[in-house]
Amino acid sequence: MAEPLKSVLIANRGEIALRVIRACKELGIRSILAHSEADADSLPAKLADQAVCIGPAQAKWSYRDSTAVISAAQAFKADAIHPGYGFLSENPDFAALCEAEGVGFVGPSSTIIRSMGDKIEAKKIARRAGVPTVPGSDGAVSEFAEALAIAKEVGYPLLIKAAAGGGGRGMRVVEREETLEKDLNEIMSEAEVAFGDPSVYIERYLTDIRHIEIQVISDGVTTLHLGERDCTAQRRNQKLVEESPSPVLDEELRRGLNEAAVALCKEVGYVNAGTVEFVFDNTERKYYFIEMNTRIQVEHPVSEMVTGIDLIKAQLLIAGGQPLDIRQEDIAINGHAIECRINAENPDQGFAPSPGTITNFRAPGGFGIRMDTHIETGYAIPPYYDSMVGKLICWGRDRDEAITRSLRALEEMVVEGVTTTASFQAEILNSEQFRSGDFNTGFVAKFMTTR
Template sequence: MYERILIANRGEIALRVIRACRELGIGTVAVYSEADRGAHYLDLADEAYCIGPAKAADSYLKIASIISAAEVGNVQAIHPGYGFLAENAHFNEVCRSCKIDFIGPSPEAMAQLGDKNSARSIARAAGVPVVPGSDGLINSEEEALRFAHEVGFPVLIKAVAGGGGKGMRVASNDLALKSSLQQAQAEAEAAFGNGAVYLEKYVQHPRHVEVQVLADGHGNAVHLWERDCSVQRRHQKLIEESPSTSVSAETRAEMGEAAKRLILQAGYQNAATVEFIVDSEGKYYFIEVNARIQVEHPVTEMVTGIDLIKAQIAIASGEPLPFTQDDIKSSGHAIECRINAEDPARNFQPSPGRIERLIVPGGFGVRFDSHAHSGYVVPPYYDSMIGKLIVHQPTREEAIACMLRALAELRVDGIKTVAPLHQEILSHSAFAEGRIDTTFVERTFMAG
């Protein structure tokens, strides 16, 4: 096991990793930008180094600065968290070339699965259903139009290096496809430095269901059941839950096994999330792999009792999985609400600033993962999420009631958050009855 780990991230996930390391008896080195100087979670690390100015490009995305901090801190491994460099195969390679373990998959597996076109090929080879799509990258309007006319509109344009909805557009006719193609390519180039895109048949009103997988370096892999992430806004997840209400027990088991086959086919080690969409008939299709820990990993932790961060660290250090598939049970129902510093009433405009007062909910089955506190200043430079409210109860009905109670207790004075919207969503009859899909929020709460 490692003696010291550097966390190449900030905020909630940095604190989450520090906590796991403390329980494992592992020393930690934190890094921070000038915007995060003085954040309370930094005091919990054994050492903390400033790696640059506020902008992520000059700090959290600056590989040389992070490696320098790792060498000064004398660490054996780096945990990348999520976002920033977490799925950057080059950073992964640099870590390993500097004799520092990267807590994640190999650079090769990361690069293969990070390219969505390559990931689709691996899925096909593993016998995993994929959405009908273009055979390769789309290099011209003519190719795009040819594919769209073959499979029929609407079609979905997707960036091969995409994530978080960037470089993604839906087109319903020739004119929309031409303009959306250029927009998606430009957005992907700006966000990822790679403007390559491919096309898929657009499945209308799908459910978004993902499977958590762990694979070690000894040929073992397990799935930890699924999370339903259908409550989204413009492809950005808002609420996640497990188990999903949209899949049967048979489909649930099939998806878990399909996710394992894909991960093994790719020679992948560590934690991964295999994402699927489920159509109105209950058929599932692979869409992508997230080669890192997910924001919503606590949902899986609550229903399985498995600490995913500790599992990541153990796998990276060479330990075999301590359990088999038969050992992993899903108990009860968990829901996570992302608490973003945004104003839903003003088209989700970011709401940075000082939190004058923070009152955290508690009680049986309630968990709040956050680095924020009263007096904390939410910077305008990064993702707007300031915390995650998670509940776990015996049934879905009880989990919804518990979450509504916890949201009513949560107070974040001084800035706007999406908590009121979460209350509206959870109180809606369609959510209570499981009649939701990835367009539910936009159709129901954002129409007009």
């Protein structure tokens, strides 16, 4: 059995780095922040017990540099590395390097990351576990004749997806047979360039869908689910607003989704926190597995707010060899939570990034409101990274109260000096369609045309 963690190196930045630092402090774990030159004066660097610069601003020479991160962990005698999300969090080679060097990794094994990161292999594992998958190819497709045969079986429109893709990248919709060969060749070439892997698979393109995911946590013996998050309010496959529970699921569907997620985790021998993602067909009211994220998600606070379970602490405890001290029957969904991702972007200019210095920041407050952010007055947003500057999470006794509280908090929040998406998210939440709960992943795009 592993020893409880005494020190953890955080290989990330921004709000998630701060989130892990705070969890470490509450658990009595020494926190070491590995940061780039651009983040030397950031709030996480100020609040960590120790901080070390591992490279220049460019992520490939710092946050994505496996050798630099491992070296920092060894130099500061860290028991483990918490990768947060993005950067090295789902890199199986980095996890394998940690294993080889005897440094703990707060997450699943490199073998599991590799298996679930390959979309084709993940679908095979899901099928073995009895989890429904979107109708399509059973494996990688590289020949036009094979693609044509699949197209005739499942019908148009089709979706060609890179096996190594993710985050909405490496996808192409094919509307008709005449463009299939051209689309197949182009997406394979793009996948090779973007991911170093030309493998693609083909599946039916579902148009009237919601994006629903299940939060799971496992110590290797006990696997638990924390219910679903509905992430349907997206722009170009990037989530803008997430909520729990979903406004469209009945208890039978909810139970089926939860059981499917747990079955998949048990099939692969999953350990630590993860998210099993599904598409939900509004027309047929059926769900299909699409992928598993083998890390903590940006939107994990939504699940924390409705269950009262600290997922980051659970991650750290499991990585230290401690078993889960709760059972599935101990977990209850209480009320409703909504998260808005606050990005430094200008919605009126095609969501162009808006880096700069924050001249005035005031966080919203009050009952049921949580603001996860690393920004403060005087903070200069670097232009090298993701544009998210914070997450506003609001809890209510029911969905209506959660929406009302979110709108009040968005109005109360002040971020001056840069443009953010806050006002746009308020428009979304206050729209008749969002309030009704009756929408699909095309909702935001359609909403933007009517603003």
